[in-house]
Amino acid sequence: MKNYLPITRWGQRYTPAVFADDALAAMIVTIMLIPQSLAYALIAGLPPEVGLYASILPLIAYAIFGTSNTLAVGPVAVVSLMTAAAIGRITETGSADYIAAAATLAFLSGLILLALGVLRMGFLANFLSHPIIAGFITASGILIAASQLKHMFGVTASGHTLIEILQSLISEISSVNLTTLMIGALSIVFLLGARSYLAKLLTGLGVPEKISTPISKAGPLLAVIGTTVAVAWLGLDARGVSIVGEIPSGLPSPGLPEFDVALWRQLAGPALLIAIIGYVESVSVAQTLAAKRRERIDLNQELIGLGAANLAAGTSGGFPITGGFSRSVVNFDAGARTPAAGGFAALGIALTALYLTPLLYYLPKATLAATIIVAVLSLVNVGVIKRTWRYSKSDFAAMMITIAGVFVFGVEIGVISGVALSIILLLYRSSKPHYAIVGQVPGTEHFRNILRHDVTTSPTAASIRIDGNLFFANARFLEDHVLGLAADQPDVKHIVFMCSAINEIDASALESLEAINERLKHAGVTFHLSEVKGPVMDRLQRSHFLGALTGRVFLSEFEAMHTLDPETFPAPNGAPSHSTAKPPKTAG
C-alpha cells in the first residue's frame, strides 16, 4: 500500500524547514506557471481558464502519488500541441464539445497510464530511442513556434503541419495588425533579455539571491502585466489587438467526462500517444534531476502518479498534462524538497483562478504567443542533431525522418513514425545478438572467440556461443548461424551450442532449437549443448526437445569438445580435467 502512496513515506518526516523550502520553490513555480498555463491552453486551442484548471487538481494528485521530489507537472507545450491535433480533427476549435473532448482525452490518457502502472510496465520508458525523442521535441518546438505566429501578427491562420501553417500565414500577410506585431515583438525582446540578463543585473545591483531568483523567473509574468496594463491604458483592443477577454473566475466543478463510445474510440489512439510521449518526457526530466541529488524515482509508480494527475485533469475541466522540463528545473534550483511543493503551487493557481482572472481581461494574446515562442525555442536542440550526425548515421536518419514527419504531416504522424521507427530499430538490433564461434585457448580448458584469440579448432567438432537470451526476435538468427556453421564446414560431425550466457529460452526459440536439431540430423550432424544453466535446463526438461536431441548435454564446454574430439582438444598439460565453474544451480 505504501508503495502506491509515496506521500505516506515523505509525509511522516515533513518538518517546518522542509515546508519553508517547498513553499519558496512553489512561489517561483507559480509565477512561471500562471502565464504558461494560459499560453499552453492557447496552443491546445482551449480557453485560458482550462489552462488554470489543468494546473490545480493534477498537481495535487501528483503530489500524492508521484515519486519525484522536484518534478513540476502541468500543461506542457508538446502535449498541448498533440491535444490540439487530436481534437481539432473531431470538432470545431473552441466549441463546448472541444473543451469536453480535451477533458476526455486527459481522462483516457490517465486511465492508460494508470493501467500501465498497475501492470508494472514502467520499462516502456526504454521504448523510444533518444535521437527520435530529441528529433520529435525539436520539430514540435518549431511547429509550435510557427503556430503562434498568427497571434503575433494578429491574423487568423490555421493548419496542423508546418507547410499548412506557413501557407496560411503568407496568404494573410496583408492583414497584419501592426500594433499587435509591436506588442509581440517587444515581448519577445523583453523575454529574451530577461532570461539572459535579469538575474545578472539584479545580482550586480546587490539584490540577495533569494529575491533575485524569483524575479528573474518572472519575465513572462512581468511581460503579461506590462502589456496588459498598456492595452488597457491605451485602449489598444479598439485598434484590433486581440485580447484574452473575460475569464470566468472560480474553481472548476469536478465531474466525470461523459461516456460517449464513439468519442472514446476516436480519442483512444491519440490518448495512447500522449500517454507515451508525456511519460517518456516526464521520466527523463525526473530521472535527470533525481540523479543530481542521488534520489531515486520509481518508474512504475511514476505511471501511477502521472495517471492520477491526468485523471484529475480529466475530471476537473482540464486537458492532458505531464512533467515539464523548464518548470521542473526551476523547481529543483529553487530548492523544492518534496512533492508537496507541487501541491503548494496548485494553491497559488487556485487563488489566481478565484481572484485574479479579472486582471487578465486586457492581456493580449500576442504576449502569450511571445512567451510560448521564447519557451519552445529552448526545446530546439541543434547540438544533439550535430552530435548524432557525427556519432551514428543510422540514428541521425531516424531522427531526420521523425523531424520531417512532424513538419510535413503534423505532430501525430510525426510521433507515429517515430514510434514505428523505434520498433523497427529495436527489432533490427534484437534480431542480431552477439555471437562467437569458439575454440580452445591452447593449454587451458577455456574456449574463446576464434576471431579474437589464437585458439585451436577442430574440423569435425565445431562450437558456437550466443551471448544473450534466446527469444522470438533472434530465433531465426540462431537457426541461420548454427545451420550456417554446418554448411561452412563440410567435414563437421558435431556441433556444440555453448549456452553459458543464456538465462532464458522462450517458446519460439525452443521451436528453433527443435528445427535445428531436426535439420542437422538430416545432414548427419549431431547437435550438443554445453554449460546450460540450471533454470534453463529445468525448463528444457519440461519440453520434448531433450528427448529428440541427437547429441548430449555437457556440463562444461571443455568436457564437450574433449569428448567429441579428444585428439584436437586434449586435457591441458596432460593433467586431469578440472574446472573453475561452480556446478549449475537447479531451481527449487
Add this chain to the structure above:
Amino acid sequence: MKNYLPITRWGQRYTPAVFADDALAAMIVTIMLIPQSLAYALIAGLPPEVGLYASILPLIAYAIFGTSNTLAVGPVAVVSLMTAAAIGRITETGSADYIAAAATLAFLSGLILLALGVLRMGFLANFLSHPIIAGFITASGILIAASQLKHMFGVTASGHTLIEILQSLISEISSVNLTTLMIGALSIVFLLGARSYLAKLLTGLGVPEKISTPISKAGPLLAVIGTTVAVAWLGLDARGVSIVGEIPSGLPSPGLPEFDVALWRQLAGPALLIAIIGYVESVSVAQTLAAKRRERIDLNQELIGLGAANLAAGTSGGFPITGGFSRSVVNFDAGARTPAAGGFAALGIALTALYLTPLLYYLPKATLAATIIVAVLSLVNVGVIKRTWRYSKSDFAAMMITIAGVFVFGVEIGVISGVALSIILLLYRSSKPHYAIVGQVPGTEHFRNILRHDVTTSPTAASIRIDGNLFFANARFLEDHVLGLAADQPDVKHIVFMCSAINEIDASALESLEAINERLKHAGVTFHLSEVKGPVMDRLQRSHFLGALTGRVFLSEFEAMHTLDPETFPAPNGAPSHSTAKPPKTAG
C-alpha cells in the same frame, strides 16, 4: 538485377524433366485450388469468380519474383477472413464497391510488401512470436469455421466475432433448411473420409502412386462435382438450397484500382496487417519446405515476390493472397521443382475461368462451406497450446490473449493485440540483456561471472560486463546496473565496464554512458572501460565521451584491474603479464 528476378537463375537450367515434374505438381495443385479459390472468395464475402481471378496473375507474378520452389500462393483462409473484416466495415458485402475495395486492399498490401522488400526489411519476419502466430491462426480457424455454419444451415447470419456469429445463428435456428444441412453434412463426412482413407484405399487397390496421389487430393473437387450434379438433377435449388449461380466466364480485365484517398486511408491499416500476417505465414511455410530439401529462400526477395503477387491480384480483380500451407505441402509432395509449377497452376485456373464456370452453376454453397470447415480445422493446433502451457506460462498467456482477442473482438483486434503483445514482449526482453559482475579466476588473467565461478573481487575496484550490444532498449538497464554497483559497494573507487561482448553502442546508449560517467564523478568514483573493440572505439572517438571520461580505456580487463588494485589482482604466478587476446582490430 538477377537478385530481383530469381526466374533468370532457375530459368536457364530448365529441362524437360523438370517441366514434367512441375506440370504434374501443377495439375494436383489446380485440382485443389479450384474449390479452394471459390471457397475462400466466399469467406471474404466476394463472388466466386474473384477467387479464380486471384489465382491466375498472382501465381504468375510469384513464379517470376519469388524464391521458393514449392510455395503455392493464392487465396488463403486467414487472409480472406481479414479481408472480409476490413472491407465489411466500409461498405456492403457483395456490392460493386466491395469488390473494388478488395482489389484495392490487395494493391495496397502489395505496395507495402514491395516497399519493405526494397528497403530490405525481411528481418520483420522475426517480429511475431511463434505462440502468438499459432494462437492467432488457431483462433482464426475456429472463427472461420463458425462463420461458414450459416451456409451449412442455409440461413442468413452475420457478425465478425465468435459471439456475434453464434448469437446470429441461434436466432435463425428455426429457419434451417434441412436439404442444405444434409448436403453440407454429407460433404463433410465425405471430405474427412477422403482425406483419411482415399489414398490408402487406392494404394490397397493397386493403383500406382502417380495416379492415386492426385485423386486423393481431389476430395473437395469430387464433393463439388457430386453435389453440383445432385442439385441440378434433383432440382434441389427449388427446395431452398443456396447455389453459386452464374459465374461470368472469361479472364479478368486488368486495370489499376481507382485512387480514392479516403478509401486508401481507411484500408492502409488493414493492408499493413494483412501484409505482415500474410508474409509471416508464407515465409514460415516456405522456410520449412526449403529446409527439407536444403534449399534457401531469400527473406527480402520473398517480400518482393509476395508484393508483386498482391499487386497482380489488385490489378486483375482479385483480393489479397499469400502462400498457403496445405497447397504448398501438396505442391512439395507432388514434386514441384521450380516456381514454374505455380505458373502452370495459373494456366489451369485460367482455363477453368474461361470454359468451366457454367458447370459450377448448381454448385451448392453448403459444399464450399464444408470444404472450408474441413480445411480450417487443420489450422486448429491444440498440441502447440498444450506444449506452450507446459514450457512457458508467459508465452502461453500471450497466446491466450491473442485467441481471446480474435474470439471476442474479431480478427483485426485479435491480430492487433497479438502484434502489440509481441512488441511489449520484445521490449521487455530486450531491456534486460545478460550481464555479470566479474572477478578474477585466481592465478589467471581471466575474469568471470562472480555468481558462476570462485573468483577474487576487490572492495575498491568493481567490474561489470554486459553481454550484448548497447542500444536504446537497454540503455536504462545499463544505467541502473552500473550505478547500482556503486551504490551496493560504498568503498568502491573504480568501476570498470568490460566491453568484450559489445559490437555496437547506439546514440542513446552513448548518452547513458555519458550520464553514468557524470553521476559517478559526483559520487567520487572513476569510470573505466576495458576490452573495447576496434570499431566501437573508432566511433567513441568521434564523440565527446572519451574526453569527459574520468578514468581510462584499458586494452584488457586484467590490465585494468591489475592497475587499479594490484594487491588484489597480482599478475598470475608472479610471471609477467601476458594475454591470449589478439590486439583489437581498428577499422580502416
